[in-house]
Amino acid sequence: MNTNGGCLKIGLGFLLLIIAGILILPALQTPPTPPTIQIVEPYQIRAKILGIKRYRGQNNYWAPVDAIFAWGPATDPKTTEGITFSQSGRWYHFYAPPSKDAALIGHHTANTHLVATNPAERELILSLESGQTYFFEGALVNASFPEGKVMKSSTSRTDRGAGACEVFLLKKATLIPNP
Numbered sequence: 001m002n003t004n005g006g007c008l009k010i011g012l013g014f015l016l017l018i019i020a021g022i023l024i025l026p027a028l029q030t031p032p033t034p035p036t037i038q039i040v041e042p043y044q045i046r047a048k049i050l051g052i053k054r055y056r057g058q059n060n061y062w063a064p065v066d067a068i069f070a071w072g073p074a075t076d077p078k079t080t081e082g083i084t085f086s087q088s089g090r091w092y093h094f095y096a097p098p099s100k101d102a103a104l105i106g107h108h109t110a111n112t113h114l115v116a117t118n119p120a121e122r123e124l125i126l127s128l129e130s131g132q133t134y135f136f137e138g139a140l141v142n143a144s145f146p147e148g149k150v151m152k153s154s155t156s157r158t159d160r161g162a163g164a165c166e167v168f169l170l171k172k173a174t175l176i177p178n179p
Contacts, residue, residue: 032062034116035062037115038144039141039169040139040153041140042139042140043136045135045136047075047134049068049132051067051085052128052130054126059147063116064125065114066111066112067112068109069109069136071109073104073108074109079104082096082097082099094106106160108157111164113167115167115169116169121170132175132178133176134176135174136172140169143167151167
């Protein structure tokens with residue numbers, strides 16, 4: 001083992017880069033095994049992304065993003081003005097001041113777990129941008145991951161709480177220019 005200008009070279013051809021005390025690991029050489037997918041139903045939606053939360057690490061490789069989807073009246077900036085959206089731990093939350101219709105927001109937004117089964121789908125998911133509107137195509141699915149994690153999709157647009165998220169196997173996303 002030797003060090004040279006902030007790099008640490010160790011056996012087996014690995015190179016770890018240390019910059020300012022931060023360890024930067026190389027990208028995964030081989031992707032983990034993709035999840036087993038059970039299609040619940042085909043799914044298409046025109047939705048605006050109000051927020052994106054990226055998840056890293058091998059356990060999140062095939063489900064790297066949760067997106068807050070908004071449709072219908074919740075895509076209008078006047079409707080969502082003053083509402084705060086946040087994401088954490090595969091959940092999303094919003095705070096609507098008393099002057100806003102919280103039920104309308106609750107029924108026209110969803111935390112959507114975006115799942116891929118191949119590198120092209122994963123790259124598509126990682127290319128999505130908050131604030132943009134897309135026409136999404138794919139399927140709502142139940143996904144079983146090799147490490148034991150299971151994500152089951154909701155099929156209701158009005159449920160809330162645990163189990164209310166859509167698990168979306170994304171096949172295509174067409175950007176719709178914002179007016």
